[in-house]
Amino acid sequence: MTGTVGGLDRFIEFARALLDKESLILDRSERLAYSCDGLTSHRALPAVVAIPKSRDELVLVVKALARYGVPFVARGAGTGLSGGALPDAEGVLVVTARLDSIIEIDPLSRLAVVEPGVVNLDLSKAVAEHGLYFAPDPSSQIACTIGGNVAENSGGAHCFKYGFTSNHILGLEVVTPTGELVWLGGETLEAPGPDLRGVVVGAEGTAGIVTRIACRLMAVPEARKTLISYFDSVDAAGDAVSTIVSSGLVPAAVEMMDNLALKACELATKAGLDTTAAAALLVELDGPSVEVEVGFARLCTVLEEKGAREIWVAQSEEERALMWLARKAAFAAAGRVAPAYIVQDGVIPRTALPEVLTEIEALAKSSGLAILNVFHAGDGNLHPLVTYDPAIVGATERANEVAAVILSLCLRVGGSITGEHGVGVDKVCHMPEMFSTSDLEAFSRLRRAFDPEGICNRDKLLPTPKLCGERAGSLSGAPVVSR
Amino acid sequence: MTEVRSVYSPETPAELAEFLAGFEGSGRLKPIGALRNPFPLAAGDTTISLERFDWIDHRREDLTVAAGAGVDFFALQEYLRREKQRIVLDPPAGGSVGAMVATSAHGYLAHRYGGVRDLVIGASMVLGDGLMAHSGGRVIKNVAGYDLTKVLVGSRGLVAAVVEVVFRTHPAAEFEAMAAFPVVAERASDFLGQLYGLKVDPVGIEWAADTAYAIFEGTREGVESQLRTLIEHFGKDAIYSGDAFGKLISEVREIQVPGEREVTIRLCGRATRLAELFDLASGADRVSAHLGMGVVDAVFRDLTVSELEGLFDSAERRGLNLEVRAMGNGVADEVQAATVARLVSGFTGRVIASLDPKRRFSRGEQG
Known part of the structure; x- marks a missing residue:
């Protein structure tokens, strides 16, 4: 110690x-x-x-x-x-919540320099008058801070087109656990030498505390069009996602909800979702208006060809907001299905969607627990909500077991244990399942470079025998070894 | 050039790891891709050729491709083109996949899609003491573990030997075109401001020889609509598409590539400081720019160490970033050494040392 x-x-x-x-x-x-x-x-x-x-x-x-x-x-x-x-x-x-100043906005350079306590959505509001916004949009964006986004490399619904927090951070000032104040990266996408900025983003607060952040801003798209399409099976919806992507379209967002999620979201929001459908896709295109019009016509054609039984196109910004409200209410809405739930954050290659969703359905049946599936289908980031009643003896343990099996399933098909929530303490003992012993040793070396005394966010991200017991790492998922 | 003492050419990553674990030589190790990387920085005592790492594993439906570090990058792009996909990196010159990562090579498309740092989603590597490691993976969204791949980006082979890289792929561009406008360097920021005000969405904004280029891609209808918007605003113009587009883009890229005894210096800062960047580049033989990214590339011939140090100092004083982007053949060893020393100094040097404690990839380069 x-x-x-x-x-x-x-x-x-x-x-x-x-x-x-x-x-x-x-x-x-x-x-x-x-x-x-x-x-x-x-x-x-x-x-x-x-x-x-x-x-x-x-x-x-x-x-x-x-x-x-x-x-x-x-x-x-x-x-x-x-x-x-x-x-x-x-x-x-x-x-860091009180360090909430937007220090500078430079519209021509599409740059804002902020303190770590600035709330994500507040930055977009502040730069809106310049026709700009900050693209990372985690569901908690009305409350989460940009410093937190940096720590977790937060994602959101629009990652498929716009990437994650890391893609939108140009440079960082960090006070390291040794007390050094260093600037990593620059004020443009280009900076000399190894990209240490990119190491700190997503290091889950183990590399120090960011004190200033140079954020890359994006132009607000000229047009946005959003729809929800309903399908009679989850497979058909998954197949539609693959066809959309292989058709050359790059939607800003492709979200999927299964029937249980539709019911819960509708109960919570009264948005007008079709709760008889087996699955729904929320798809959004954005960009120059002509581009969006052409793409949207193609999108509708693909959805019809893939068996969409109904397509609800947002006719106004209010209707679009309603669609997103319904989608983003999923976590809270799970509370209407059961008193408690565990949300997982595994990622899978999109082509494995049918296989994985079938197995999750089987897990729900065998465990007797309802599992809602609501996820970022474009990038394969699952958010299965494993619901349970803590008052029932053994239910909590069963839910934890099911959640762990889902993570293992994600790894088995070549995915990851976390797409945007991070490892933290929640998944630290799953790290050896995803990374080999030598991978973890390399991670440790990097961590020690920033924190040689081991005082910063201890017992997070990297497993230790104290936390997880002695457990040899596997090599699954290592690209080279899979050859 | 320092004489290269030996070339080691492993057949597999495991063989490379074994070699490094038992390596007892005193010189520096220098990983090289297809042995024709036009961006040499410093000759090492032992060169590790990665050209046998030549596999490609494309998962079209998942929009990912894994490639061995020795794969020729342009050959990889050609392979993907046949599959109607691409990696949205357009470096001015070729090289291996490993070299693209090590040099953080990109072109105008970075304005829209970001650079290597944004498009590599996984990598495998062997550290100086033979430790094999990987981070990231085959899925485009993944935040598990430290992103070791980022340490490789722009590392110039001073951290580890890259074995395999996994890129995110994008659909091939359906239609491309660009508009060219006469813009002198002093007016570059003004031009950028006007362009942004038009609500068009270019994938790149280039500048060379007193001409600015706004580059678009997408559907034909979408691109032509945006070009019309530009014409209405700027008036006289020239539009290029098809072969003419490809030819002109090649010419603009060619300006950035150093020839014999030439060095390409990259100056970076905010777009609002373009005038300062152009000013720093005023002594160069050729100058080009990625305007939207705040990047000016200046090609100098027969640059001396003291001139290079002077440029570094000027940039530092003004709070601008400078890096030696590329070197042609025949550049003095001292210039190369000065460049590398800058890269591995200070905090960055300590991080490199943590991954490669014996400094096998950066021996003798501790600035």
Whole structure:
């Protein structure tokens, strides 16, 4: 263990001198409010909560943590779904939410420099007057921070066309766990040398805390057209997705909902979804208006040829918003099916969709648990919602087992354990199933380069015998070995 | 050029890993792809040829392709073209897949699609002590583990030997065309501002020889509609499509490629600072630019180390990025050494050392 009681005491003494009362939380009852992030099944009480008000304070806090060898965890809005911001019970939770300034907007360079606590959607609102927006759009975008997006390399519904957070970050200022302040990347897509910016994005807060972020902005598309098409089978919907993609269209989003998800979303939103369909696809095209018109006609033709029984085309921006409201309500709507659920985030090659969905259906039957499927079909990012009633003895364990089997299934078909939520504490013990021992050793080397003392977001991302027991890594999924 | 002492040409990644695990030589290891990479940086004592890593595994329906590091990149693109797909990277010169990653090579399409950093979704590599590692994978959305592939992008072979790269593919462009407008360097930012104001969606915005090029792709109807918008605004113009488009694009790309004893310097900064970038490039023999990306490429002939250091210092003082993008044959070893030293210094050097503790790929280059 790196941290010591003495180190923590010295940090508290330092922090009392640096931070005002509102910025340093020592009271147990107040600290309780920070005991988990969006993954509420995992909780830990942080020893101290520090909420710096400025970049300088943040840097000084991390330098002191490094100096005294105190473990720490960074937290933005706490909306993460993998426990990446789960506090360290022996350490300090550093909350970046107050660093919420948009420092600069440069419309011609399509660039904004922001602090880590800026809420994702607030950036898009701030640059809208210039006809620009910030493309990453995780479902939590009304609350999640860009610092959190950077940590998790967050995705969203429009990744298929626009990529992930990493694709929209040009450069970062990071205070590393050794207390160094470094700028990685640049203010354009081009920066000399190895892309260390790209290492920090998605490092789940294990490489330090970002203090400034240069975000790439995109032009708001001239036109957007959105539809929902219904199918009599999940297979037919999956087949339609493959045909859309192989036809040369690059939709901004292709989302799929199965019948259970349709019913739950309709109950929650009254959007007018057809709850008798076996599956539905929400497809959105965007771009120059002529391009969208031509593409949309092709899209409708493909859907009809693939057996869509009905196509609902949004006739207005309000109707489009309603469609998205229904889709994005899926997680909350699962609560109408059962009192609790586990959401998984595995990814599969899109061609494996029929096989995987069939197996998930079989799992639901054999376990007796209802599983809602609502996912980003374009990029194969599944979000099966395994529902259960914690009041029933053994149900929680059964749900966890089913969720784990689904992850293994994703790996078996050549996929990944996480597409956008991150590994965190939630999936850390699945890492050896996806990565070989030597892969994990390489990851460890990289982590130590940023954090030689091992004080930053301990016990996350990389498995340890303490967390997961001794478990040899497999080589499944390694491209080379699969040859 | 330093004399290359030996060339090792493994047949499999496992063989390479074994070789590196037992390697006891004192010189630097230099991975090379198809042995015709036009962007040499520094000759190593032992060259590792990756040309036998020549496999292609294309999964058309999943929009991914895995390729061995030794595969010729343009040959890979030709293979994909027959499948009506492509990797949306358009480097000015050819080389192996491994070299494309190591040099972060791209062209105008990066304006729309991003560069190598955005299109590589997985990679396998062998570190200096023989440790085989991979990250990412065969799915286009994946955040499991550290993204080791990013450390390879732009690393110039100073971190590890790339064994295999997995790219995301895109559908082939249905129709391409571009419009050319006379624009002097001093007015480049103004031109960009006007173009953005027209709500068109170019895939690239290039500049060379006092001419700006707005490049479009998509359906014929969509492209022609956007070109009409440009003509209405800018008036006199020249439109290129089909063979004429291909010929002109090749000519623009050719400007960036260094010839004998030439060095291509890439200057990067915000698009609002294009004038400063052009100013820094004022002593060059040829200049071109990716306007929308804030990138100016300047080709210098017979550049000395002190001139190069002067350029680095000027860029640093102004808060602009500079990198040596490419070198032709016959460039002095000292210029190459100075370039590499910049890449492996400071924090970056420490990260490289963590992955390659014995500095086998960057030995003697600790800036």
